[in-house]
Amino acid sequence: MSDAEQNLFERGIELFNAGRFFACHEVWEDLWRRSRDHEKVFIQGMIQAAVAILHAERGNPDGARSQYEKAIAKLRNFPDGYRGIVVARLRDDLTRFISLATSESTDSVTAIPKIHRVNFQP
Numbered sequence: 001m002s003d004a005e006q007n008l009f010e011r012g013i014e015l016f017n018a019g020r021f022f023a024c025h026e027v028w029e030d031l032w033r034r035s036r037d038h039e040k041v042f043i044q045g046m047i048q049a050a051v052a053i054l055h056a057e058r059g060n061p062d063g064a065r066s067q068y069e070k071a072i073a074k075l076r077n078f079p080d081g082y083r084g085i086v087v088a089r090l091r092d093d094l095t096r097f098i099s100l101a102t103s104e105s106t107d108s109v110t111a112i113p114k115i116h117r118v119n120f121q122p
Helices: 003-017 021-034 037-057 061-075 087-101
Strands: none
Touching: 003 021, 003 037, 021 037, 037 061, 037 087, 061 087
């Protein structure tokens, strides 16, 4: 991956973790266009994760579930540490978030997922 592509990936992580999911999607879409093969699949899964959260925040549970399912289908094929992030935690946190955010209960508030680095210390 080129330095420019790495910078786009890192910028997307910053935006994701800041809760700026639309902006994150835009940055990673530029990276996705440049990507090939398994890297393209990974970036698309990350984009879909961001869009799933965005749909949930905007009150579109069907869109949230649809994008979540697409994201998980892609991200489940990548191991922890891929691109330096804790992929399993992102999948688990996203699953929990979408489950609660799209439930019928009005009091189901949960933390919005963040992307954690492999060496992250809580």
